[in-house]
Amino acid sequence: MKTLKTFYDNIGLPRLIIALFFVLLIVASILLGFSPSALFSDVVRRWLMYGTLVLAMVPGIQSGIGLNFGISLGISSGLFGAVLAMEVAFVRDWNGLYGAGSPWMTLGLALLLGIIFAAIVGTLYGMLLNRVKGSEMTVSTYVGFSAIAFMNIVWLSLAFKNGELSWPLQGQGLRNTASLSGSFGGLLSNPDVVQTTQPEWLHWLAFRVGDFTIPLGLVLVFGFLCFLVWLFFRSKSGIAMSGAGENQLFTTSSGINVDKKRIQGTAISTVLGAVGIILYAQTYGFLQLYNAPLMMGFASVASILIGGATVKRAKISHVLIGTLLFQGILVTALPVINEVVEIGTLPEVLRIIISNGIILYALSKTKGENQ
Amino acid sequence: MDDQYLLSMSNITKEYYGNRVLKNVNLNVKPGEIHALVGENGAGKSTLMNILFGMPVIFNTGGFEGQIYLDGEPVTIESPHAAMDHGIGMVHQEFMLIPEFSVTENIKLGREIGESNALSKIFGRLLDKMDWNQMSKDSRKSLDSIGMMNIEEYAKVAGMPIGYKQFVEIAREIDKTGIKLLVFDEPTAVLTESEAGRLLEIMRLIADKGIAIIFITHRLTEVMAVADSMTILRDGEFVARKEVGETSLANMAELMIGRKVERLVEDELLGQRELFDDRIALEFKDYSVDMPGERVRGMNVKVRAGEIFGFGGLAGQGKIGILNGIMGLYDTEGEVISFGKTLDLSKLGEALRNGIAFVSEDRRGVGLLLGESIERNITFSAMQINNEFLKSIGPVKILDKKAADEHTKEMIKLLDIRCTGPSQVVGSLSGGNQQKVCLARALTMVPKILIVSEPTRGIDIGAKKLVLEHLTKINRELGTTIVMISSELVELRSLCDRIAIVSEGKVFDIMRPDDSDVAYGLAMAGVREEVR
Numbered sequence: 001m002k003t004l005k006t007f008y009d010n011i012g013l014p015r016l017i018i019a020l021f022f023v024l025l026i027v028a029s030i031l032l033g034f035s036p037s038a039l040f041s042d043v044v045r046r047w048l049m050y051g052t053l054v055l056a057m058v059p060g061i062q063s064g065i066g067l068n069f070g071i072s073l074g075i076s077s078g079l080f081g082a083v084l085a086m087e088v089a090f091v092r093d094w095n096g097l098y099g100a101g102s103p104w105m106t107l108g109l110a111l112l113l114g115i116i117f118a119a120i121v122g123t124l125y126g127m128l129l130n131r132v133k134g135s136e137m138t139v140s141t142y143v144g145f146s147a148i149a150f151m152n153i154v155w156l157s158l159a160f161k162n163g164e165l166s167w168p169l170q171g172q173g174l175r176n177t178a179s180l181s182g183s184f185g186g187l188l189s190n191p192d193v194v195q196t197t198q199p200e201w202l203h204w205l206a207f208r209v210g211d212f213t214i215p216l217g218l219v220l221v222f223g224f225l226c227f228l229v230w231l232f233f234r235s236k237s238g239i240a241m242s243g244a245g246e247n248q249l250f251t252t253s254s255g256i257n258v259d260k261k262r263i264q265g266t267a268i269s270t271v272l273g274a275v276g277i278i279l280y281a282q283t284y285g286f287l288q289l290y291n292a293p294l295m296m297g298f299a300s301v302a303s304i305l306i307g308g309a310t311v312k313r314a315k316i317s318h319v320l321i322g323t324l325l326f327q328g329i330l331v332t333a334l335p336v337i338n339e340v341v342e343i344g345t346l347p348e349v350l351r352i353i354i355s356n357g358i359i360l361y362a363l364s365k366t367k368g369e370n371q
Numbered sequence: 372m373d374d375q376y377l378l379s380m381s382n383i384t385k386e387y388y389g390n391r392v393l394k395n396v397n398l399n400v401k402p403g404e405i406h407a408l409v410g411e412n413g414a415g416k417s418t419l420m421n422i423l424f425g426m427p428v429i430f431n432t433g434g435f436e437g438q439i440y441l442d443g444e445p446v447t448i449e450s451p452h453a454a455m456d457h458g459i460g461m462v463h464q465e466f467m468l469i470p471e472f473s474v475t476e477n478i479k480l481g482r483e484i485g486e487s488n489a490l491s492k493i494f495g496r497l498l499d500k501m502d503w504n505q506m507s508k509d510s511r512k513s514l515d516s517i518g519m520m521n522i523e524e525y526a527k528v529a530g531m532p533i534g535y536k537q538f539v540e541i542a543r544e545i546d547k548t549g550i551k552l553l554v555f556d557e558p559t560a561v562l563t564e565s566e567a568g569r570l571l572e573i574m575r576l577i578a579d580k581g582i583a584i585i586f587i588t589h590r591l592t593e594v595m596a597v598a599d600s601m602t603i604l605r606d607g608e609f610v611a612r613k614e615v616g617e618t619s620l621a622n623m624a625e626l627m628i629g630r631k632v633e634r635l636v637e638d639e640l641l642g643q644r645e646l647f648d649d650r651i652a653l654e655f656k657d658y659s660v661d662m663p664g665e666r667v668r669g670m671n672v673k674v675r676a677g678e679i680f681g682f683g684g685l686a687g688q689g690k691i692g693i694l695n696g697i698m699g700l701y702d703t704e705g706e707v708i709s710f711g712k713t714l715d716l717s718k719l720g721e722a723l724r725n726g727i728a729f730v731s732e733d734r735r736g737v738g739l740l741l742g743e744s745i746e747r748n749i750t751f752s753a754m755q756i757n758n759e760f761l762k763s764i765g766p767v768k769i770l771d772k773k774a775a776d777e778h779t780k781e782m783i784k785l786l787d788i789r790c791t792g793p794s795q796v797v798g799s800l801s802g803g804n805q806q807k808v809c810l811a812r813a814l815t816m817v818p819k820i821l822i823v824s825e826p827t828r829g830i831d832i833g834a835k836k837l838v839l840e841h842l843t844k845i846n847r848e849l850g851t852t853i854v855m856i857s858s859e860l861v862e863l864r865s866l867c868d869r870i871a872i873v874s875e876g877k878v879f880d881i882m883r884p885d886d887s888d889v890a891y892g893l894a895m896a897g898v899r900e901e902v903r
């Protein structure tokens with residue numbers, strides 16, 4: 001009985017409800033005749049697709065800036081890196097020169113550029129957040145929105161030669177959605193892409209067992225990122241950062257510059273956001289520009305909160321559990337609800353209810369500094 | 372009941388969660404007299420006043436025993452509002468004024484005078500039109516009555532000198548109709564000398580109108596100057612009610628402090644150490660700390676290597692600021708020299724790097740990471756400053772969980788921390804055990820100098836003794852110089868070699884633990900012996 005109680009305390013009511021709902025949906029979808037393996041493949045794919053973006057929340061929370069709604073800055077940096085890399089690949093004709101190696105080089109360059117931009121932007125953003133201590137989350141929400149608006153202008157004004165990116169018959173402006181099929185789309189996660197374009201010794205990256213797709217490449221990359229973050233928070237610097245997030249006075253009195261740690265945390269969060277969006281686009285197969293990333297910050301925030309994080313403490317396990325539950329529900333709810341009621345927008349409504357509901361719940365649980 | 376008294380609180384007893392803070396206390400005040408309520412911090416003065424004002428905190432914790440009489444009639448005061456209706460007012464130490472409001476608005480807040488109009492006839496008095504004329508006149512009258520002709524009733528409170536704010540508060544209380552008793556809670560603590568003098572005159576003026584005053588203060592000279600009679604409390608017990616004319620400063624000081632001091636350490640042990648006046652562990656030269664409420668103002672003192680040195684004194688005098696400056700939480704001026712090396716306190720962690728470890732008085736606010744494990748708390752500083760508990764994996768240094776675990780277990784055993792293990796979250800420990808974790812963190816630094824501030828605040832008696840004994844042990848066995856800052860004189864006197872009494876941000880006097888209670892009482896009150 002006691003172990004049951006501690007188990008319940010550890011999980012908490014909201015997670016229990018959501019997990020039960022998830023199970024219910026799975027059972028319903030199987031009863032309705034959907035293929036379980038296709039369903040699970042989809043859940044796994046979405047889990048990994050959003051995972052890194054949710055992982056980006058951890059350094060922000062741990063360093064004390066709270067829920068990083070401003071992850072849009074990282075997302076914009078990543079997208080900018082990706083379009084630049086694709087343009088370079090097109091202009092230099094990497095496809096013609098390197099063949100199967102070209103997508104890898106594009107992906108690598110996209111990551112490199114994205115990380116550089118994100119590190120710069122994240123540092124500046126961290127300095128901003130140090131000036132608005134106490135209302136970081138409000139400010140970061142608006143910074144996130146502003147970043148997207150600013151990038152809209154950038155996307156509109158870029159004059160690229162790559163036809164996949166730019167609007168046809170127009171000298172200027174990028175498309176809403178750019179296909180990555182000729183580039184790094186699906187390179188780590190789509191068996192069809194891997195099996196057809198890549199040499200045989202790389203076929204383990206993504207393969208099928210029966211109907212079930214195993215995106216091993218993406219699993220390894222995401223797992224590696226999780227490991228890096230975990231490792232970082234066991235290092236001297238990471239432990240100092242956790243301290244800064246938990247108690248500023250304590251950490252200052254131990255001779256640590258709290259503001260610096262917060263800037264570091266913000267920068268790491270932003271960099272992870274940039275990597276996250278590139279991995280997201282890679283899995284999805286498309287680069288989504290303009291307003292598409294507008295609410296991604298909210299989805300990430302909701303995911304980690306569902307996983308059990310608070311605005312002050314977050315762990316890798318929260319990322320894994322939260323993303324699985326949040327994305328799992330969205331994936332399974334869609335076909336089930338379509339079957340039961342014929343309202344096409346219902347899954348979208350559900351997504352909004354869950355994500356905003358859980359954010360509201362978590363914030364209502366937060367105690368102010370004075371309480 | 373003897374009806375010569377306006378207010379009589381008889382046999383008041385109050386417990387907080389089984390902890391008796393007041394025991395059979397009597398307080399009697401005659402109409403029109405200034406009655407001083409005197410006692411150290413924690414003597415029970417505030418609790419007694421909370422009872423008088425029917426504060427919710429009293430009733431939420433089970434009420435109190437005893438009876439309050441007003442004009443000889445037994446009364447029950449179950450809320451601050453009821454206290455007001457009985458004609459009891461209070462001048463707070465922290466001003467209860469709204470800065471952006473004018474003096475009149477502040478004086479009349481909650482008791483506005485309204486003229487009824489069409490809307491308020493329908494919707495009730497809340498929509499009355501303000502009668503500013505009358506309100507201004509009333510405010511002027513009450514300001515004039517305390518001799519504050521130069522405060523304009525239409526001026527905003529924001530930006531006024533602190534003394535003026537105090538007078539506005541007083542004017543507000545005077546303005547209440549039927550006020551019979553006014554409580555002044557350490558009114559002079561925040562005032563300059565001339566303002567304080569002015570305030571005492573005004574208190575006399577008010578008392579002469581027939582309003583009784585209860586004057587809570589630490590400053591015995593002020594009591595001598597203005598009060599007619601006084602009640603002395605000590606450790607929640609009633610000590611004496613005296614007419615000021617019948618007593619002396621020394622007598623008062625002794626009554627306030629007097630209690631048996633037990634030496635924790637036998638003197639034969641004391642003798643084994645050798646303390647030299649030229650081996651200085653820590654020296655403060657014109658040391659100032661800009662900590663609001665606990666400012667240190669140009670302190671000069673030398674702590675010898677190997678001694679246990681105490682800083683005592685009343686709250687707000689600056690003893691708390693000493694450590695907070697060294698920790699780097701507040702800006703400092705002047706020099707702090709440790710074993711001949713001048714510390715640059717503007718650099719974070721400077722003190723820690725030079726072998727000075729500390730235990731903050733604010734355990735939950737500064738001393739601990741409440742959400743983290745015991746292990747993380749104990750090893751944090753040593754890891755950050757001395758690179759301990761780390762192991763290298765290739766180019767990166769990460770937590771050496773095993774070493775940290777072992778060390779934590781050792782500390783748990785050494786200090787007898789009651790917990791389920793190194794991974795228990797510190798926030799769930801009791802106060803005494805949390806304090807031991809703080810101490811363990813400091814000890815992990817293996818300091819040459821250990822500064823502890825209020826090491827026994829908020830922990831039970833058993834744990835208190837253990838902490839103090841352990842401090843002594845560290846000093847004797849490891850030769851660590853210990854600086855102890857405490858509000859509890861008895862504690863300081865039970866283990867310190869010398870005790871500096873801090874007053875107004877400076878060292879007022881350095882005393883020996885076996886000096887007389889009178890001497891301590893006078894030093895605490897900031898009175899030179901020659902004044903007697």
